[in-house]
Amino acid sequence: MLEIENLHVAVGGKAILNGIGLRLNAGEIHAVMGPNGSGKSTLSYVLAGRDGYEVTEGDIRFEGESLLGLAPDARAAKGLFLALQYPIEIPGVTTMNFLRTTTNAVRKARGMAELDAPSFLRLVRERAKKLNVPDEMLKRALNVGFSGGEKKRAEILQMSLLEPKLAILDETDSGLDIDALKLVAEGVNAWMGPERAALVITHYQRLLKHIVPSHVHVLAGGRIVRSGGPELAEELERVGYDGVAA
Amino acid sequence: MSETKATDIRDQAGERYKYGFVTEIETERAPKGLSEEVVRFISAKKGEPEWLLDWRLAAFRRWQAMSEPKWARVHYPPIDFQNAYYYAAPKGKKARYESLDDVDPELLKTYEKLGIPLQEQKMLAGVAVDAVFDSVSIATTFREKLAEAGVIFCPISEAVHKCPEIVKQYLGSVVPPTDNFYATLNSAVYSDGSFVYIPPGVRCPMELSTYFRINEAETGQFERTLIIADKGSYVSYLEGCTAPMRSEHQLHAAVVELVALEDAEIKYSTVQNWYPGDAEGRGGIYNFVTKRGQCRGARSKISWTQVETGSAITWKYPSCVLMGEGSVGEFYSIAIVNNRQQADTGTKMVHLGKGTRSRIISKGISAGHADNTYRGLVSVHPKASGARNFTQCDSLLIGPDCGAHTVPYIESRNPSAQIEHEATTSKISEDELFYCMSRGLDAESAVALIVNGFVRDVLQQLPMEFAVEAQKLVAISLEGAVG
Amino acid sequence: MTRAAEATAKPVETAEEQILAAFSARAGALPGARHPAVRAAREEAMAHFAVAGLPHRRMEAWKYTDLSRRLSAVPGLAPLDAAPAESAPAFDVAGWRVARFAGGSLASGPEDGGGAHLVRLSEALDEGASRALDALKLSEDADSVAALVAALAHDGILVTVPKGAHVALPLGLVLRAAQRAPEASFVRLSVRVEEGADLTLVEDHAGRSGLAMVHLDARLEAGARLAHLRLQDEGAGLTHLARSDVRLARDAHYVHGFASLGAGLSRHELRITLEGSGAQARLLGAWLAGAGRHADTTTLVRHAAPHCTSLQTIKGVVAPEGRGVFQGLVSVARGAAGTSGHQLAKALLLGPRAEVDQKPELEIFADDVKCSHGASVGELDEDALFYLRARGLPEPQARALLTGAFLGEIFDGLTESFGGALADVVRVSAEAGLAAMTRDVAAGKAGSGP
Structure with missing residues (x-):
């Protein structure tokens, strides 16, 4: 589904990623683990198509087509979703309005019928309930004044509505207590299926106990220095990044 | 009878200004230019009493000695006041329309096209409309229903005959004919506008609305609106305005006067969508307007809400003079400029009475090569003990070639007054844009969504029926602003 | 008396006329008067003032401070010689360098600048030095305050902190009214902090009566630092009008601290331009x-x-x-x-x-x-x-x-x-x-x- 080939990325002229290769098939969950400054967030932003992240070499292909040069919205329409480490606050735009506008924009781009207000409302209520997102939260401005846990739940709610094929979860565990973490993981697992795939980017292993990866990669200095199965994450937990990279 | 057809011209952007068509209809005009004869002509057309003609002539003589204000941050070539018509009216059998049957069907079609059907059965149930076309009022709907409640809602030209005492008492009492260059000009040549009187204790049963339409070329529109809310009454009033797309500039110099007596409340909303000119700044309306309200009675309240998206130039400061003890003034504003538009708009809150309160929320958005200025005065006089003001002015910039300016004047002469002013200016956040786009919105929709969030506090002040329209207008006004 | 003389002998002279007359009487005696370029600069400044006049409230920048009323009678120009100052400096910093002005003249200057280079304006004008001449030339945004100081300043100080120099102790500028009748004084101060250099400058203004006008300009070159402290504490009989123009080049750093404790009327206009x-x-x-x-x-x-x-x-x-x-x-x-x-x-x-x-x-x-x-x-x-x-x-x-x-x-x-x-x-x-x-x-x- 996703092929990253010899990816070099520079930010502000400074090389951050130095030749990343990765192949992710439908039905798989890959974890990319690495210490601070290893290039994890850069990888998630460049996949989502953020401005300012310059691909100097290599390619990113999604379902066989290159994503390079596509705007973030075009990638979203193709089925890519990035859950941000720090979701952005948008004053004055209610969560409900945001969800409806984005869901319909993506549906329209995929050639699906837009949802009218009542059917959308039903859908949101049903999905929100599973993630323990109360109605009151939907009426508030998006992410404004949300706690860490509320922000992450809102991200997963967006994911469940936009129905992507590939989800990239950037440090989704940061700022979550164990109950919130379980809730978020359940949301991801419920969404996951044989036609879908996830890339979990994380510093710590604890999220991977709840979202179990099929593959684990270790990122250091802008390169993948080791790849393996879920046991690699456990090894990391025991010996630390220095031990694994060495 | 008359051979008329409506022509629909649209610029290449298509939907951007969809009200830019011209109604082809036979028109009667005053001689071109401005003179005592023209003033007499207008007065005679309206069959005005002697005192009103004298009032106009005094204003005209004074105006001749005045010069245009230059302090606003707007730039335009000198206006030739002799090269315009000051009165234009659709030709008809009668000077005034008694009922819709008298109105040329072409005019009715025009309003239908503007989204304002004048046949009562087709209208929004809760809104009464006075439709002003160039210099005359075409129709005022729901008059009977309003009359049952004792509310007078009619063209001001008619009010002069129907309730001369009230008109004589209040006309020019808030904005005196000597007030400023454009108000004085308006006093001399105003042609029509709306008059509202709400009797004591009456809560006006429906929204009142005036729809202004400039149609004729080379014609200025000078309407005058007077609203009086008697003791303990309430009224919500909305005005809308559009004009055809023409390559020359047209002048609109209106005066609006509001009077709120004891415990009365007036809510005045404007959705200003005059033709803004094209991308190169050709054409568009010069909107030089004087709007002021007096809270004369204790605990009275005047609230201005404006959504300013049109006009080539906007020069407008809807103000509140807070005379009554505990009276309240509010100003909520969205001003959007794009392409070569210029806006210098804001408010004055003049605190004269004890315990008076005011609140100002201004949201300015600049795009293209446009300039947007908030200019506001909060003034507290020595007797206004315990006065309170809160002001929040935020500006958003879209693109490197526009300008956003904030010029507040804060003058306090009472130690117990508390005044707080906050202002911010920034560009639309790249984080927010990326976030919205990563959720599937294209750049333009993302900007529209963020901007609508930015202006939400003000949109919420609009009556429900118009908030949705205004929200769409915000998005349309910014089309083409993101590259 | 000729008819022309009668016509000019109005009963009350405006403030502008008083100032123009005082300038005509004084021009030949001002420092640097023997250099045509200096005279020309002063005359140009006076011409600027003659056109602009005293600021008044119909000018947007002076909307709330109307000088035309306050200065209906302008005190006589301070004599050119120095006089004993009214009061001692407010600050007392061990070992610092202090330049003391009384009645607009430098009464005593420091032996050296402690790392900064100091030149007395009146001497530099007499020598026809270009830096002094520059100090009398008006910038594009000059107002009547800058113009009057340029036209009438008979003293001041030019400070240069050479490239890379760190001046350890503050430099003090103490400006006092003289112990004489109320008088008008005009002081021009100019500071250059060259690349990477740094300086602390302390202005200390006091006086009981008269008119005190001061114009300071400071230029900070790349990476320079200037800490500028200004204390102004004056009597009800005094009108204090000051203007400071500060320009900063790349990575320069400027800190301005002030306490304006009053005069009868005081105004300090501080213009900072971040150019680099x-x-x-x-x-x-x-x-x-x-x-x-x-x-x-x-x-x-x-x-x-x-x-x-x-x-x-x-x-x-x-x-x-x-x-x-x-x-x-x-x-x-x-x-x-x-x-x-x-x-x-x-x-x-x-x-x-x-x-x-x-x-x-x-x-x-x-x-x-x-x-x-x-x-x-x-x-x-x-x-x-x-x-x-x-x-x-x-x-x-x-x-x-x-x-x-x-x-x-x-x-x-x-x-x-x-x-x-x-x-x-x-x-x-x-x-x-x-x-x-x-x-x-x-x-x-x-x-x-x-």
């Missing part, structure tokens, strides 16, 4: 407007280059029958991306018949900016006042305490930027000024309270 990328300006200060006094603080910060920052914190206190003015413009030029410009202005009114006028202003022509201003006007918090009184403090003391607390943030900032020794002098002077004001309020209350 990465330049930073910090302004913080307090102003007081006592009974019958008028205090005007006007700042203009222009961001002309990308990635510059400016931050202003300004607080003022107005006594009954006093009037305070703050005007502050933050302006961002087209192309000045990455600008951060913030300003906070607060004013406290202590009693009736006090007036405050504030005009914070943003003028933005670039989109990649973060700018803000906040302004507030009000009285002391009644709850806090009650709380203190409930804890046993008499009202005047409670008021003084809270008023002091209102300005506390400023003094803390001054300590941080200028060190405790200098900041304490400013704090003590300001507190003395405040104490006098709150005493008046307490006395006034007892007399006219309901």
